[in-house]
Amino acid sequence: MRTRAALFPVLAAGALALAIVLADSSCGSKKPREASRLEPLEGFPREIVARRAARDTFLRSLPAAHGMQPFFVVNTQRRWASGQVVRVAFRGGDLQLRHDIENAAAGWTLSGNIGLDFGYQSSTGNYREWSPGDSAPAAEIRVGFDLNGYWSCVGTESLDTACAPTSQQSLNLGGFEQWRPPDWRAVITHEFGHALGFEHEHQSPQGGCEAEFRWDKEPGYVSTTDSYGQFVPDNSGRKPGIYTVLGGPPNRWERPTVDANLRRLPPSSAFETSAFDPKSVMKYSFPDWMFLNPLTSQCRGPENLDISSLDREGVARLYPRNPADMVALAGRQTHALSAAAKTETIPDPQQFVIRHQLDAVRALVK
Ligand SMILES: [Zn+2]
Numbered sequence: 001m002r003t004r005a006a007l008f009p010v011l012a013a014g015a016l017a018l019a020i021v022l023a024d025s026s027c028g029s030k031k032p033r034e035a036s037r038l039e040p041l042e043g044f045p046r047e048i049v050a051r052r053a054a055r056d057t058f059l060r061s062l063p064a065a066h067g068m069q070p071f072f073v074v075n076t077q078r079r080w081a082s083g084q085v086v087r088v089a090f091r092g093g094d095l096q097l098r099h100d101i102e103n104a105a106a107g108w109t110l111s112g113n114i115g116l117d118f119g120y121q122s123s124t125g126n127y128r129e130w131s132p133g134d135s136a137p138a139a140e141i142r143v144g145f146d147l148n149g150y151w152s153c154v155g156t157e158s159l160d161t162a163c164a165p166t167s168q169q170s171l172n173l174g175g176f177e178q179w180r181p182p183d184w185r186a187v188i189t190h191e192f193g194h195a196l197g198f199e200h201e202h203q204s205p206q207g208g209c210e211a212e213f214r215w216d217k218e219p220g221y222v223s224t225t226d227s228y229g230q231f232v233p234d235n236s237g238r239k240p241g242i243y244t245v246l247g248g249p250p251n252r253w254e255r256p257t258v259d260a261n262l263r264r265l266p267p268s269s270a271f272e273t274s275a276f277d278p279k280s281v282m283k284y285s286f287p288d289w290m291f292l293n294p295l296t297s298q299c300r301g302p303e304n305l306d307i308s309s310l311d312r313e314g315v316a317r318l319y320p321r322n323p324a325d326m327v328a329l330a331g332r333q334t335h336a337l338s339a340a341a342k343t344e345t346i347p348d349p350q351q352f353v354i355r356h357q358l359d360a361v362r363a364l365v366k
Contacts, residue, residue: 038251042261055347065339077333082321082329084115108193112319133167147174190282198314199265201277203265206275213292216243217239221244278299
């Protein structure tokens with residue numbers, strides 16, 4: 001889930017900054033303080049954060065049934081089945097863009113026992129497509145370009161209307177039809193990592209970046225903004241925190257959105273985790289201002305442009321190739337999904353995912 005740059009191409013921002021500097025320069029000899037426009041951070045938009053939160057609050061309120069807690073089952077079953085071929089459909093984007101997306105996403109399927117089928121027909125040169133009028137999802141993963149930001153639902157959640165209504169994309173690459181950022185390949189890889197079930201490395205229950213972030217403003221900070229309206233250090237050098245900066249432009253995130261996108265995920269066996277991997281493509285590069293002490297932060301570092309060796313191990317563990325491991329995983333999934341399918345209190349959107357996956361697992365182990 002990356003959101004950067006889609007709304008503010010570098011050229012446009014650069015041209016605007018230059019105009020401001022020139023205007024200031026003409027007023028006198030004092031060197032103007034150049035404002036630099038922040039790139040929007042990647043993350044779910046507010047509506048999706050709210051829908052997911054409402055779903056989870058409701059699921060948590062449900063009592064255990066058939067030996068399982070509905071919230072736990074729904075959230076542990078986000079991985080697809082090992083050996084499953086997950087379909088992808090597009091809305092918008094020309095053939096070249098669709099082809100580039102297919103190629104970039106393929107990195108994951110080389111290491112894990114999971115397939116991505118984009119429905120490409122060599123006879124017509126067309127890819128599978130989805131439409132807002134579809135009464136059922138045209139594919140498990142639906143790619144679109146017309147919403148803000150870069151983000152994706154996580155794994156099977158792509159079929160859950162609490163994350164992505166059937167009439168909307170489950171994976172968004174905002175603005176890619178008009179302009180691609182220089183790191184477009186890494187953005188696609190990252191988003192397909194989510195679509196295949198990976199959470200953010202920087203939100204790892206093992207620690208991630210939580211303790212290193214500057215969440216709150218420094219004591220006494222006086223609200224100060226630059227020419228873009230972005231919060232910056234005040235005249236005494238006191239710094240704003242993450243809540244303040246991301247609450248302003250370009251993100252304008254309220255506190256729950258900040259928390260959902262950046263806070264550590266609760267420790268849970270819902271996640272397959274390894275030691276924090278600073279090279280993971282599922283962690284992205286944060287600007288220095290977000291850290292209490294950027295020089296000593298393990299979270300700081302250049303942008304990771306490709307799948308790391310630990311990412312490869314992760315996808316191979318999530319989707320094993322070894323027949324015995326596949327059968328064992330399918331058995332566990334069938335057991336949990338069957339119990340959930342019998343639990344009538346689980347709402348329809350999640351029941352839809354459960355039944356879809358139960359069918360997928362059963363088809364694979366026939
Ligand atoms: Zn992400």
